Amino acid sequence: MAIIDIKTEITGNVWKIVAEVGQAIEEDDPILILESMKMEIPVTAPEGGKLVAILTAEGDTVTEGTVVARIEA
Structure with missing residues (x-):
């Protein structure tokens, strides 16, 4: 089993977390939604x-490259 870090591609605010720790995730499933420049961008x-982990909370500000979650593949 490998642990994979999920990183942001842009700077923004964590608008909504849509997945839960322990949940089975498929490739391209949304983990959370960032708000940046009035646009919603799914991570x-x-x-x-x-x-296995969500490392941020709704309302947090994150920068490009921030690890916001981890999955076990």
Whole structure:
């Protein structure tokens, strides 16, 4: 089993967390939604697995490259 970090691609605010720890995740499933410049940008899983950690909270500000979640593939 490998742990895979899920990183943001842009700077923004965590608008909504849509997945839960322990949930089975498929490739491209949304984990959370960022708000940046009045746009909603989903942060998705790069591959399938089990979501083992969410490392941010709704309302947090994140920068490009921030690890926001981890999945076990």
